Amino acid sequence: MLICVxxxxxxxxxxxxxxxxxxxxxxxDIIQQHINGDVDRDGWDWRRTCRMAAIGLVMAPSLHCFYRVLDTRKFIGSRNCKVLKKLAWDTAFIPYFSCIFMTVGSIYEGKSLSAAFAEYRRKMWHIWKVDFTLWPPAQLINFYFMPPALRVVYVNLVSLLYNCIMSYIKNNELHHHSTN
Structure with missing residues (x-):
């Protein structure tokens, strides 16, 4: 059975x-709505969950192709050197993937492309703090231990935590707090 799957x-x-x-x-998104108290306050927003889930229709093919390129590139060097090169490429593309996530989510809400980019620019520093804290260590594990066929599945498991945070950022207005 497991072999068939x-x-x-x-x-x-x-x-x-x-x-x-x-x-x-x-x-x-469902987890985030519960954690944030949205469900208790207003009930489950299933339309929001559907819009958030539909982001995967764009993210997954992008990630699928990205990992195929990384896995077929002929990185020269030892295994450790190859892993570090993949990690560098992945880290360089973090802003691209977070931008896709946020702008596609905004477009699904009916916003214009310019409004979607404006939302991303407004929230990008919050997103990047999360991105650059979580993804480099997670991807080090991914590139060092995971077989290529499981890369996106592994990333989706790590993304459960990440996307709870992204759902919060996407669906709430955030403010910068100054330390003055």
Missing amino acids: RNFLARHLLLTNVGTSCAQIGTA
Whole structure:
């Protein structure tokens, strides 16, 4: 049975990645609505959860292609050197993927592309703090220990925590607190 599942996942990896990504982002939003008290206050916003989950329709294919490129690049050097090079590439693309997440989410809300980018710019420092704290160590584990076919699935598991935070950032106005 496990071999059949593994073979199906390998043969239909993009479909698997899209499905797990949509499910994971939607689940993260449900968790975040509960943690934030939104469900107790206003009830579960299932439309918001559907919009958030649908972000996976864009994120998963992007990540799928990104990891395929990283895994097919001919990085020269020892295994450790190759892992560090992949980590550097991944870290360089963090702003790109967080921008996709936020702008696609805003477009699903009916906002214009310029309004979507404006929201990202307004919230990007909050997002980047989370991004650069969580992703480099998580991706070090990913690139060092995970087989290529499980990279997006692993990232989706780590993303459950990340997307709870992203759901909060996406669906709330945040303010900078000065230390003066």
